[in-house]
Amino acid sequence: MAVTILEALELIHKHTRKKSLKILPIEQALSSILAEDIIATHNLPPYDNSAMDGYAVKVADADNCVKVTHTIFAGDNSDEVLTSGNGIKIMTGAKIPDGCECIVPVEDTTECYNGVTLPNNLSDGRHIRLCGEDIKKGEPLLKSGQKLQAHQITLLASQGISHIKVYKRPHVALFASGSELKMHFENVEAYQLYNTNTPTLLSRAQELGCEVDFIGTAQDTLEDLKAHVKSALNSDLIITSGGVSVGDADFTKEAFGAFGMETYFDKVEIKPGKPTTFGRINNTLVLNLPGNPMAAALNFELFGQNIILALSGINEKFINPIETKMKNDYRLKKGRITLVPGSFDGSCFEPCKKFAPGMVSPLASSNSYIMVNEGVEFIASGDIVKVMPIRFCFTNEKEMNLVSC
Ligand SMILES: Nc1nc2c(c(=O)[nH]1)N[C@H]1C(S)=C(S)[C@@H](COP(=O)(O)OP(=O)(O)OC[C@H]3O[C@@H](n4cnc5c(N)ncnc54)[C@H](O)[C@@H]3O)O[C@H]1N2
Numbered sequence: 001m002a003v004t005i006l007e008a009l010e011l012i013h014k015h016t017r018k019k020s021l022k023i024l025p026i027e028q029a030l031s032s033i034l035a036e037d038i039i040a041t042h043n044l045p046p047y048d049n050s051a052m053d054g055y056a057v058k059v060a061d062a063d064n065c066v067k068v069t070h071t072i073f074a075g076d077n078s079d080e081v082l083t084s085g086n087g088i089k090i091m092t093g094a095k096i097p098d099g100c101e102c103i104v105p106v107e108d109t110t111e112c113y114n115g116v117t118l119p120n121n122l123s124d125g126r127h128i129r130l131c132g133e134d135i136k137k138g139e140p141l142l143k144s145g146q147k148l149q150a151h152q153i154t155l156l157a158s159q160g161i162s163h164i165k166v167y168k169r170p171h172v173a174l175f176a177s178g179s180e181l182k183m184h185f186e187n188v189e190a191y192q193l194y195n196t197n198t199p200t201l202l203s204r205a206q207e208l209g210c211e212v213d214f215i216g217t218a219q220d221t222l223e224d225l226k227a228h229v230k231s232a233l234n235s236d237l238i239i240t241s242g243g244v245s246v247g248d249a250d251f252t253k254e255a256f257g258a259f260g261m262e263t264y265f266d267k268v269e270i271k272p273g274k275p276t277t278f279g280r281i282n283n284t285l286v287l288n289l290p291g292n293p294m295a296a297a298l299n300f301e302l303f304g305q306n307i308i309l310a311l312s313g314i315n316e317k318f319i320n321p322i323e324t325k326m327k328n329d330y331r332l333k334k335g336r337i338t339l340v341p342g343s344f345d346g347s348c349f350e351p352c353k354k355f356a357p358g359m360v361s362p363l364a365s366s367n368s369y370i371m372v373n374e375g376v377e378f379i380a381s382g383d384i385v386k387v388m389p390i391r392f393c394f395t396n397e398k399e400m401n402l403v404s405c
Pocket residue numbers: 176177178180181194195196197198241242243244245246247250272273274275289290291292293295357358
């Protein structure tokens with residue numbers, strides 16, 4: 001019995017456990033998932049400081065000539081105290097002297113005898129960056145289960161945190177099955193083709209932060225498949241492609257079955273990718289994808305990515321679609337929920353002009369896909385669709401106006 005896409009995702013989340021923890025220096029933590037809450041231990045800024053190169057003054061000295069005798073630079077540990085009728089020259093980032101009420105930028109002053117004349121409209125606190133206005137000591141900064149990207153690393157560095165607890169990266173083992181397949185570094189005969197699925201899945205799993213072992217390309221024999229399964233068993237997740245259909249040389253399921261695989265689903269109501277299979281051998285999860293390259297790649301996005309996210313310890317493991325408009329009219333065959341690859345350019349979705357489950361080229365020019373309901377045969381230009389992201393960097397041949405409002 002085939003499961004629905006939602007049932008498949010529920011089974012994935014039910015049977016996938018987070019990885020255990022380790023400690024990493026923050027320089028090596030990019031893309032890792034944090035395994036502890038981080039509370040601020042330092043105010044930021046750590047002290048009231050000047051936002052401008054200018055003069056530290058009293059508000060009551062507006063419109064007056066104030067005497068300037070000292071300068072404070074960023075990094076100075078100055079104990080100057082500002083008194084009425086005086087100004088202290090101060091640089092951006094320098095600690096505000098006691099008694100200072102506001103900063104006047106250099107360009108708003110004019111020279112006068114022994115000092116500068118101030119403008120007539122000074123206000124308390126102007127151009128002073130207050131201690132803790134950015135980050136307050138004691139405030140929660142990061143949560144366990146958050147992905148560490150560049151700007152989360154910024155927060156850790158701002159607190160002087162050198163090492164953090166993270167979840168270990170998922171360890172994925174990959175192999176393909178197919179006696180017709182050769183690796184890209186081997187010679188192909190006229191009746192053979194290159195194995196494109198494994199390099200695709202390897203690159204994509206690495207993009208998602210996994211450590212990946214490429215186990216090889218198995219011949220379509222039970223013995224060779226079993227040898228490949230055995231070599232892959234020390235991983236968190238084995239992903240294979242090929243040999244899951246009903247052909248006379250489709251032995252993938254039998255080979256995994258020989259190791260006692262518990263199967264959670266072995267068919268999904270989806271096109272392409274119906275034979276996609278998910279299960280477990282002891283502590284190792286198994287995702288058997290169909291051999292057809294686009295079926296394998298798209299089902300990896302939908303199911304493989306969810307398994308990897310759940311293993312990685314991330315809190316936000318459900319991938320959100322983006323609602324947008326169809327760029328053009330689109331016809332398709334009704335039947336099962338259909339995955340349609342295409343491109344989202346930031347304002348609409350354009351399906352690939354040419355694609356079929358056995359093709360390899362469509363995904364190179366796509367950045368996303370939509371899932372179309374089983375009864376739908378026609379989507380009109382302008383209809384709202386839900387785009388599932390694969391990779392987004394919106395670019396254009398023409399220069400765009402980038403400014404809002
Ligand atoms: N009688 C039926 N035949 C098929 C059915 C079915 O329901 N009844 N399902 C079709 C569907 S759907 C799919 S998908 C395929 C999946 O079959 P397999 O997983 O057994 O895949 P293979 O037969 O091994 O390969 C299919 C196709 O893809 C090429 N391939 C395989 N691996 C790679 C690779 N690593 N790199 C590049 N290309 C690869 C392979 O040469 C085949 O052309 O079964 C249908 N048949």
